[in-house]
Amino acid sequence: MKGISKSFGATRALDDVHFDLKRGEVHALLGENGAGKSTLIKIMSGAIRPTRGTMNLEGAKYSPASPLEGRKMGISVIYQELNLAPHMTVEENIMLGQEWKACGFLRRKKMRQKACEVLRLVSHPEIAPDVPVRRLSVAARQIVEISRALLEKAKILIMDEPTSSLSGEDRHRLFRLIKQLKGQGVSIVYISHFLEEVQQVADRFSVLRDGKNVGSGQMEEISLDGIIQLMVGKKVREVFPRLPHEVGPVALAAFRLRGKRMQAEVSLSLHHGEILGLAGLVGSGRTEFLRALFGLDACHEGVLRIGKEEIALTGPRLRIDHGIGFLSEDRQGEGLSPGQSVADNITLSRLAPYSRFGFLRLGLRNKEVERWIQRMKIKAQSPGQSILTLSGGNQQKVALARLLHQEAKVLLLDEPTRGIDILSKLQVYQWMAELAAQGKAILFVSSYLPELLGVCDRIAVFYRGQLAEVRPVSEWNEQSLTAATTTGRTSAGLH
Amino acid sequence: MKDMTDQTTKTSSRFRFVANIVAPFLGLLLVILIFSLVPEVQDRFLRAGNFKSVATQSVIVALAALGMTFVIISGGIDLSVASNIALSSCIVAFIINAGLPPWLGVLGGMLTGSAIGLINGSLITSLRLVPFIITLGMLGIARGAAKWLAENQKIDAPITWVNDLMARSPQPPWLLMAPGIWLMILLAAAMAVVLRFTMFGRHVFAIGSNEAAARLCGIRTRRTKVIIYGLAGLFCGMSGVMQFSRLTVGDPTVAVGLELDIIAAVVIGGGSLSGGQGSILGSMIGVFIMAFLRNGSTMMGWPNYIQEIIIGFIIIVAVSLDQIRYRRET
Numbered sequence: 020m021k022g023i024s025k026s027f028g029a030t031r032a033l034d035d036v037h038f039d040l041k042r043g044e045v046h047a048l049l050g051e052n053g054a055g056k057s058t059l060i061k062i063m064s065g066a067i068r069p070t071r072g073t074m075n076l077e078g079a080k081y082s083p084a085s086p087l088e089g090r091k092m093g094i095s096v097i098y099q100e101l102n103l104a105p106h107m108t109v110e111e112n113i114m115l116g117q118e119w120k121a122c123g124f125l126r127r128k129k130m131r132q133k134a135c136e137v138l139r140l141v142s143h144p145e146i147a148p149d150v151p152v153r154r155l156s157v158a159a160r161q162i163v164e165i166s167r168a169l170l171e172k173a174k175i176l177i178m179d180e181p182t183s184s185l186s187g188e189d190r191h192r193l194f195r196l197i198k199q200l201k202g203q204g205v206s207i208v209y210i211s212h213f214l215e216e217v218q219q220v221a222d223r224f225s226v227l228r229d230g231k232n233v234g235s236g237q238m239e240e241i242s243l244d245g246i247i248q249l250m251v252g253k254k255v256r257e258v259f260p261r262l263p264h265e266v267g268p269v270a271l272a273a274f275r276l277r278g279k280r281m282q283a284e285v286s287l288s289l290h291h292g293e294i295l296g297l298a299g300l301v302g303s304g305r306t307e308f309l310r311a312l313f314g315l316d317a318c319h320e321g322v323l324r325i326g327k328e329e330i331a332l333t334g335p336r337l338r339i340d341h342g343i344g345f346l347s348e349d350r351q352g353e354g355l356s357p358g359q360s361v362a363d364n365i366t367l368s369r370l371a372p373y374s375r376f377g378f379l380r381l382g383l384r385n386k387e388v389e390r391w392i393q394r395m396k397i398k399a400q401s402p403g404q405s406i407l408t409l410s411g412g413n414q415q416k417v418a419l420a421r422l423l424h425q426e427a428k429v430l431l432l433d434e435p436t437r438g439i440d441i442l443s444k445l446q447v448y449q450w451m452a453e454l455a456a457q458g459k460a461i462l463f464v465s466s467y468l469p470e471l472l473g474v475c476d477r478i479a480v481f482y483r484g485q486l487a488e489v490r491p492v493s494e495w496n497e498q499s500l501t502a503a504t505t506t507g508r509t510s511a512g513l514h
Numbered sequence: 515m516k517d518m519t520d521q522t523t524k525t526s527s528r529f530r531f532v533a534n535i536v537a538p539f540l541g542l543l544l545v546i547l548i549f550s551l552v553p554e555v556q557d558r559f560l561r562a563g564n565f566k567s568v569a570t571q572s573v574i575v576a577l578a579a580l581g582m583t584f585v586i587i588s589g590g591i592d593l594s595v596a597s598n599i600a601l602s603s604c605i606v607a608f609i610i611n612a613g614l615p616p617w618l619g620v621l622g623g624m625l626t627g628s629a630i631g632l633i634n635g636s637l638i639t640s641l642r643l644v645p646f647i648i649t650l651g652m653l654g655i656a657r658g659a660a661k662w663l664a665e666n667q668k669i670d671a672p673i674t675w676v677n678d679l680m681a682r683s684p685q686p687p688w689l690l691m692a693p694g695i696w697l698m699i700l701l702a703a704a705m706a707v708v709l710r711f712t713m714f715g716r717h718v719f720a721i722g723s724n725e726a727a728a729r730l731c732g733i734r735t736r737r738t739k740v741i742i743y744g745l746a747g748l749f750c751g752m753s754g755v756m757q758f759s760r761l762t763v764g765d766p767t768v769a770v771g772l773e774l775d776i777i778a779a780v781v782i783g784g785g786s787l788s789g790g791q792g793s794i795l796g797s798m799i800g801v802f803i804m805a806f807l808r809n810g811s812t813m814m815g816w817p818n819y820i821q822e823i824i825i826g827f828i829i830i831v832a833v834s835l836d837q838i839r840y841r842r843e844t
Contacts, residue, residue, distance in 0.1 A: 086730065087732045090732070102724065102726060102727040102730050102731075103724060103727055104719070104720045104723030104724040104727050104728065104790065105723055105724060105790070106719065106722070106723040106789075106790030106791055107716075107719055107720060107723055107790070111716060111719075111720075112727075115716075115720055115727070115728065115731040115733070116728070116731030116732040116733050117731070117732075118713045118716060120712070120713055123712060124711050124712060125711055125712060125713060125716065127711070167731070
């Protein structure tokens with residue numbers, strides 16, 4: 020791709036961008052949200068046309084009019100939201116749009132064979148072709164989508180945040196597959212916010228910032244800090260800010276608590292002024308524990324104390340009234356109301372201050388929301404703006420603002436930095452530190468070990484539904500945490 | 515190793531298939547069983563003649579339900595079906611009454627039905643409005659057009675062979691059942707094949723399951739949708755012909771509210787209103803569950819409202835059972 024520019028009205032999303040991809044290489048495309056990565060892959064895949072610039076594919080001019088044409092030329096995108104038909108079987112999904120037929124009838128046997136063949140090709144013959152896709156794990160669904168792309172004889176695979184919902188083991192399997200595909204001559208454009216992973220997987224990198232090339236080169240020749248510096252455009256002195264804070268009395272204590280979806284009872288206490296990290300693989304029970312704490316899942320066993328007071332194990336309303344706030348990992352599906360405004364989303368859990376005789380005083384509310392927008396540095400034009408028009412990072416800020424607006428003293432944060440850009444991430448870390456310094460208690464679930472190690476005071480590890488270990492952060496390092504999340508034990512010889 | 519996994523997946527898929535069909539089928543058998551155990555109606559209910567008349571009564575709903583199955587699997591809904599049946603039947607009567615040959619009337623009815631369906635489909639895809647709204651509008655438009663055509667009365671028509679289509683005792687006698695019933699059986703079989711064994715059928719499922727994914731895979735979703743609604747309209751047209759055949763006149767006020775019966779049949783048979791699920795056999799069983807319930811209740815001398823209440827319960831029970839099964843599977 021040469022000199023690609025794309026303007027949307029007056030805004031210039033891409034400005035004279037160059038990008039080249041060699042056969043059989045993994046090329047990481049990096050940059051913050053809004054840097055122009057998505058625009059670039061949309062142009063590559065044919066979803067939009069560049070305002071200026073040319074593309075060449077294997078020496079020939081390439082200007083796809085639609086994603087379909089792009090796919091026919093061998094360029095497939097594996098999107099963050101998976102594009103599968105959940106009711107249909109694996110085979111039906113793989114063959115979708117490329118069915119084989121004879122005399123108007125489907126050649127089902129042949130197609131099934133072909134699907135099996137492709138699944139073997141990606142080293143996942145254990146995925147059965149007759150199972151409906153909705154019964155597969157997220158990782159297996161991704162494999163199905165990759166299989167579909169390979170069936171189309173993809174020469175270039177564009178992977179957009181492929182690991183954001185995978186657990187450790189599945190990530191490694193995906194990396195192995197990427198290596199294998201590379202060996203088969205497939206080129207891969209790899210987009211991820213997980214920079215450590217990118218370092219592992221990619222051969223080369225290109226960084227975009229504000230729609231411009233700011234750097235590219237061999238992956239081995241650059242450090243993590245160097246990449247971050249390129250992405251952010253300034254030197255990040257401290258990724259994980261630490262403010263002096265004092266751990267106070269117990270804020271929240273669960274004693275032998277067991278929610279409906281938990282496999283075992285869990286006892287854990289959280290102190291004021293403390294950031295307690297919860298590590299664990301996807302499905303290890305950390306999210307279930309958080310949901311039980313907040314009352315989203317019914318609890319039939321156990322005791323929950325907030326401060327010194329034991330509270331009834333009813334739904335979320337009572338917990339909110341007692342100062343617990345919960346940030347869902349599923350921002351779009353559960354965390355926010357997508358069709359509504361910034362103001363609605365921030366104040367939804369505490370409308371009482373703006374209510375007089377049952378009517379909402381919208382003017383008063385807007386003023387207050389404007390203060391929050393400034394305080395949280397949310398990039399929104401007005402309180403009335405729909406949150407759908409905000410970037411992921413700004414949406415997350417809105418979700419956090421809601422917890423602070425409802426005056427939560429205990430914050431349960433489930434993957435608060437997932438899918439948001441680096442600057443927003445740093446912002447979230449900063450706030451967590453500030454909030455802890457103010458004496459709030461924070462429970463922080465994350466799949467990203469470096470941030471747990473960087474931010475938390477203590478880290479608890481969940482393994483197969485059980486609380487396996489709790490230790491101060493000084494007694495953990497990345498190896499021991501990885502060991503604990505994948506085996507339930509810290510391996511011998513550590514500390 | 516490979517053979518083993520193949521074996522288990524095959525049995526699991528076969529099991530699913532069986533479970534999908536057996537569940538509604540058991541419901542149908544249960545309904546028949548209940549009425550055949552009641553001594554007062556037993557002998558009348560179990561007579562072959564009674565089964566034949568239940569089948570005849572079902573033809574109109576069944577034909578429309580065939581098209582509705584496609585619509586619902588694709589994640590849509592068609593509320594205009596009953597009005598479409600009424601309009602098509604009036605067209606048939608109008609043409610025959612005008613002295614034209616009966617086959618032209620039949621053709622006219624079918625074309626009218628298809629046209630309404632194609633208009634539905636085109637409006638849904640071009641205006642990008644939800645099918646509920648478009649077909650709700652068409653429900654009024656088609657019904658109004660039927661009344662206009664009939665000048666708010668019934669359209670009389672001379673008796674022709676068209677009326678034999680739904681006759682109790684068919685000519686020639688070796689047919690055993692009315693030609694309409696045979697047509698229903700043949701079309702149901704054909705549509706089951708189309709749904710399972712053709713690309714079109716697979717694309718219908720794909721659109722209902724995840725329309726964005728279908729489009730991404732190069733399926734012409736708009737065109738497919740227009741065809742789906744057109745097909746549903748064609749079946750309404752045939753249903754309209756049968757309606758005329760049975761009434762011997764074109765009545766613009768016929769089949770009011772019948773769309774709910776048609777949708778209910780598909781849903782009882784395992785169709786999901788959110789798309790991606792459903793089968794022809796299931797829908798047909800749904801039609802017959804309701805028909806046998808009506809028939810049995812009438813024989814028991816139960817008033818009409820009892821039938822309505824029972825059918826209401828059946829819809830809720832059938833769909834919630836289906837939901838439980840679905841959840842357990844996932």
